[in-house]
Amino acid sequence: MNFFLFICLLLSSLTAAVAADTSAKVQVLQMHPKFPLEKMADEGVELHPLSDVGKNEEVITAIDRDVILNKANLIKTTANWDALEKDLLLLRAEKQEPQRAAKNYSGKISSQEITRLKKIILSYRKEKAVK
Amino acid sequence: MNRLFWITAFFLFSLQAKADFLFINLNDAAEEIKYAQKALANINKIHAQKGEPLEELVVVPEPLPPAEARKLNDLNFRLYKLNKTLQSECKITQAPSCQELESMQNKLEQEKKSFLEKTKFNAEVLQKALAKQQEKKRDFRSLIISGHDGTGTFSGVNGNISDAKLGEIFLSYPLLSANLTTIYAWGCYTANPGAIDGMWKKNFPNLLAVFGYDYKGAKKDAKAGLNYLQNMMEKEEKAYRAKNAKELQDLLKTIKGYQLVKPAISVCDMYATPTEASTLTEIKKDCASKMSELKKIKTVFDCYARAKDENCYNPPENTSVSKLREYYELLQSAQICEQVAEYEAEFRSLSKDQTIRLIFYRNIVANLQNNYQKEFLEVDKTLEQLGASSALRFGSVKDLSRHDLMMRVELLNDFLIGQEHIEDKPLIERAQLSMLFNFRSAIISTAVNLGLCVPFNWVEPNAIEESHCLNNSRFGDENVQKTLKNPEQMGAGISSLQTSIGMNKLHKLRIEAIKNPTDVNRAAFELADAEMAWNFAKKENASFGSLADYKSPNADVYALRLKRAERLKQLAALGLKDITKDPESVNLALQYNIGLIKNSKDADSETSKKKLLLLERRLELENPEITQEGRELAKKEIGRIESQMSDLLYQEKLNELFKRKAMLSVSAKNSHSELLDSQFTEIYEKEIEQIEKEIDLMHTFKERYASGLSEKIFLRPMGSEF
Numbered sequence: 049m050n051f052f053l054f055i056c057l058l059l060s061s062l063t064a065a066v067a068a069d070t071s072a073k074v075q076v077l078q079m080h081p082k083f084p085l086e087k088m089a090d091e092g093v094e095l096h097p098l099s100d101v102g103k104n105e106e107v108i109t110a111i112d113r114d115v116i117l118n119k120a121n122l123i124k125t126t127a128n129w130d131a132l133e134k135d136l137l138l139l140r141a142e143k144q145e146p147q148r149a150a151k152n153y154s155g156k157i158s159s160q161e162i163t164r165l166k167k168i169i170l171s172y173r174k175e176k177a178v179k
Numbered sequence: 180m181n182r183l184f185w186i187t188a189f190f191l192f193s194l195q196a197k198a199d200f201l202f203i204n205l206n207d208a209a210e211e212i213k214y215a216q217k218a219l220a221n222i223n224k225i226h227a228q229k230g231e232p233l234e235e236l237v238v239v240p241e242p243l244p245p246a247e248a249r250k251l252n253d254l255n256f257r258l259y260k261l262n263k264t265l266q267s268e269c270k271i272t273q274a275p276s277c278q279e280l281e282s283m284q285n286k287l288e289q290e291k292k293s294f295l296e297k298t299k300f301n302a303e304v305l306q307k308a309l310a311k312q313q314e315k316k317r318d319f320r321s322l323i324i325s326g327h328d329g330t331g332t333f334s335g336v337n338g339n340i341s342d343a344k345l346g347e348i349f350l351s352y353p354l355l356s357a358n359l360t361t362i363y364a365w366g367c368y369t370a371n372p373g374a375i376d377g378m379w380k381k382n383f384p385n386l387l388a389v390f391g392y393d394y395k396g397a398k399k400d401a402k403a404g405l406n407y408l409q410n411m412m413e414k415e416e417k418a419y420r421a422k423n424a425k426e427l428q429d430l431l432k433t434i435k436g437y438q439l440v441k442p443a444i445s446v447c448d449m450y451a452t453p454t455e456a457s458t459l460t461e462i463k464k465d466c467a468s469k470m471s472e473l474k475k476i477k478t479v480f481d482c483y484a485r486a487k488d489e490n491c492y493n494p495p496e497n498t499s500v501s502k503l504r505e506y507y508e509l510l511q512s513a514q515i516c517e518q519v520a521e522y523e524a525e526f527r528s529l530s531k532d533q534t535i536r537l538i539f540y541r542n543i544v545a546n547l548q549n550n551y552q553k554e555f556l557e558v559d560k561t562l563e564q565l566g567a568s569s570a571l572r573f574g575s576v577k578d579l580s581r582h583d584l585m586m587r588v589e590l591l592n593d594f595l596i597g598q599e600h601i602e603d604k605p606l607i608e609r610a611q612l613s614m615l616f617n618f619r620s621a622i623i624s625t626a627v628n629l630g631l632c633v634p635f636n637w638v639e640p641n642a643i644e645e646s647h648c649l650n651n652s653r654f655g656d657e658n659v660q661k662t663l664k665n666p667e668q669m670g671a672g673i674s675s676l677q678t679s680i681g682m683n684k685l686h687k688l689r690i691e692a693i694k695n696p697t698d699v700n701r702a703a704f705e706l707a708d709a710e711m712a713w714n715f716a717k718k719e720n721a722s723f724g725s726l727a728d729y730k731s732p733n734a735d736v737y738a739l740r741l742k743r744a745e746r747l748k749q750l751a752a753l754g755l756k757d758i759t760k761d762p763e764s765v766n767l768a769l770q771y772n773i774g775l776i777k778n779s780k781d782a783d784s785e786t787s788k789k790k791l792l793l794l795e796r797r798l799e800l801e802n803p804e805i806t807q808e809g810r811e812l813a814k815k816e817i818g819r820i821e822s823q824m825s826d827l828l829y830q831e832k833l834n835e836l837f838k839r840k841a842m843l844s845v846s847a848k849n850s851h852s853e854l855l856d857s858q859f860t861e862i863y864e865k866e867i868e869q870i871e872k873e874i875d876l877m878h879t880f881k882e883r884y885a886s887g888l889s890e891k892i893f894l895r896p897m898g899s900e901f
Contacts, residue, residue: 110514111514130504132504135511
């Protein structure tokens, strides 16, 4: 691979570079569904298909989030909430201790409900990671 | 084509002809085959009652017979155990028993290979299988393909095939595929609107129905996925009868365990999932309007994220009602656009995580300050000791606007890339600079990027939690002390610091050269690029320092490149025109390329030899003392080699352009989040457009190759900007 290309790629990972790190992985990101990514498999570069982009987002998609809220019997409680409020609820349930998370909902959602919600989210994450 | 016509044709056809199912077994899915056979048995019962011809299921490749499958399982288990033993007991010692185990491992691997050979699948296997089926006058109406789908390729333990190739092969057997109207695509993301339109309908023009998954597919032996396959096959006829998407959705909901998977089905233009009932046309239309709205409101996100305009220096204080929050709402409501091919890339590049963090930015910097107070003070002290301008102090970051914080990061960047003669600096200073590089990365990854380095809990006040990307030893005095003990490893080594400085300098110069493409700017970038290459080559030497007689062959080659870049810089400074045509620069460029080929791994290949010859002849032409006869000879030989290699050189050049485009796309994507320069994205996007134009030109040039334009195609001395 010519050096210029190498540098271009290396630059792409500069955000995470540290002073000593000169071995940053060369990355190629598919930005169009028709880009022939498979042709680059032998170049020794790290390939990221389009379907990988954004897949590590913490926020769960609206469709899946509503399925989760439904399973946790919280769909009515959250019926008039906007998307951000609902997503924050899921993130708090997943990342915080149930008591701490429940404090944000002053009696509307109990710590037990948060615990149940957390379980559903974790099993969703597990299932998503499997395949 | 009119829906009624096709459906009528489908029923007339199904009444009269014997039509079969083809199961492409990429993933060794014995259970799925079993369930498909069960479904077919039920379908055939109905055919028998009606006196219609029965249908068959053809599987390619056939799974191993049960006895052999058991043997293969047993082999896999033995190999697994053997590998574990080899890893745990034979890693260090080479006892005779280990050699025995290794030979046993080889034997088992061979045995396994012979089993796998029987179920191997690729385009050739499919072609042979279809030829055989055509001889039998088979007529497939449905295709079931089971495997993992990704980036246009279906794959599994038995092999892989691209979706386009699959269609191409099928269409080459018109008798087999003329009535192929249904596809069961048993893989991930196989039946979302993007896949249906962009993949299946494109590759199989007669297709009417696609059944599969809009998100992740079920595992090959998961009961819900198996039920879905069987039930859907049995209900296929009903699906064709659905009058609208709602009816199709109702049908989907009658499938046992549909809630446990992510099913998506489409017949003609109708499209249904458990939560969506619409038409493909409607979805596209809806997305077009949502994406255009999203684009408009994204300017608000960009404005606050980049914090360059005065009215966007800091995200709004009110987190409950704001344009940023409106943007977030729209982002979630436009989720379906991720599945429409035209918008997939654009939609996926928009981050909800980053938006949440921007909405709650004030809490985030306050938590950054609280969790790393001591380190921030130490960074400021170090900056003072190193003589940085007094404007470059971070103080209390929570009291800085986002704009002010980002300005300081830019100042820090300039300060670091301005460091010269690293080799003369005392170790303590190098350790401090190294720490500041770490700090720079740390502050960008958290407060600037606002990505997943920022723990979610930082969106709320008083979160006592470290950043995912920062631990205290990465910056501050603790890091300096650690570095002093082990300078090379911790980044205070001369070459690693030079690299860090070079990389950052290169980044900045590149942006300058694209923004303002004067010869002086482009030469400055070219020189920095060459210096980096040279430093890498030197580093390669240094890492073999203990071997006195080792010298990286690339060091000499990159020295030529460096020399050329220095020459270009001098010429640019003099304001000369056409500096890349300067004979000395061309000469150095050719020598550099010759050196690269000579040092490459495949230097002995026929292609490399021809390329070498080509460049050597060109070098001869550059020699002012060449005779007229020599010139004619060299030109003739160049013409001969180029005509022999034209296709290859064209393809290589095209690939290089595609690669550059992809790489710049990464930069464009990253710059969305790096945000250090508000124009990063636009700059890279402009550059990508340029490359696209160049790709178009390449196609034109190829057509005009015979008319002597070859030099313009192939002779780019460095593959660089010039």
